[in-house]
Amino acid sequence: VAAGVEHIVFLSLVGARRNPVVPHARVEKLLRRSGAAWTMLRCGFFMQNLDTTHRADIVEYNDIFIPAGRGRTAFIDARDIGDVAARALTEPGHANAAYLRTGGGSRTYGEVARVMTEVWGRPITYSNPSPLAFDRRMRRRGYERGFINVMNGIYLTTRLGMAATVYPQAGELLGRPPITMRQYVRDYAALFGGAKGEG
Numbered sequence: 001v002a003a004g005v006e007h008i009v010f011l012s013l014v015g016a017r018r019n020p021v022v023p024h025a026r027v028e029k030l031l032r033r034s035g036a037a038w039t040m041l042r043c044g045f046f047m048q049n050l051d052t053t054h055r056a057d058i059v060e061y062n063d064i065f066i067p068a069g070r071g072r073t074a075f076i077d078a079r080d081i082g083d084v085a086a087r088a089l090t091e092p093g094h095a096n097a098a099y100l101r102t103g104g105g106s107r108t109y110g111e112v113a114r115v116m117t118e119v120w121g122r123p124i125t126y127s128n129p130s131p132l133a134f135d136r137r138m139r140r141r142g143y144e145r146g147f148i149n150v151m152n153g154i155y156l157t158t159r160l161g162m163a164a165t166v167y168p169q170a171g172e173l174l175g176r177p178p179i180t181m182r183q184y185v186r187d188y189a190a191l192f193g194g195a196k197g198e199g
Helices: 023-032 055-061 078-090 109-120 131-140 145-159 169-174 181-187
Strands: 007-013 037-043 097-101
Touching: 007 023, 007 078, 023 037, 037 078, 078 097, 078 169, 097 169, 109 181, 131 145
Parallel strands: 007 037, 037 097
Antiparallel strands: none
């Protein structure tokens, strides 16, 4: 603001306004007091978490190693978030607005594994580890305790059904349907070792 920034788009979190524990809530509060126009993008789980934090298990073991139980997740593709952020910054009508952003549907991680299996032509499983087993695996991979605790907390909300809500506003803001899990899996196949038969 001191440098003359007039509009800030903040990548926040679904439920941030009702959860004062998460840092997103504090940042939102600061932005509302900043004097600049703001837009909050309160987003659900990124599909891209699969090709970053959880990629190694999928590549090495053909397994989604996430302690989310049978809970459903309204995944969103980060590319859709980028499109909405660009609209918020370049089009009128988004100042001092908060948007809830998810993809167009919700899936269990078992369903995500089935999509990967169908698209890539190789079997992908969802082993649904316990939080303790997840903790041990992540520590062996070099993740810090605090980060692992945050992930376990996030996946607890998934197990409890708190990540399943789909917000139709996503497609309205994009002017098109949100990117689907199947499209994401197809577009990012090379990062996971490619489809069967590719070399």
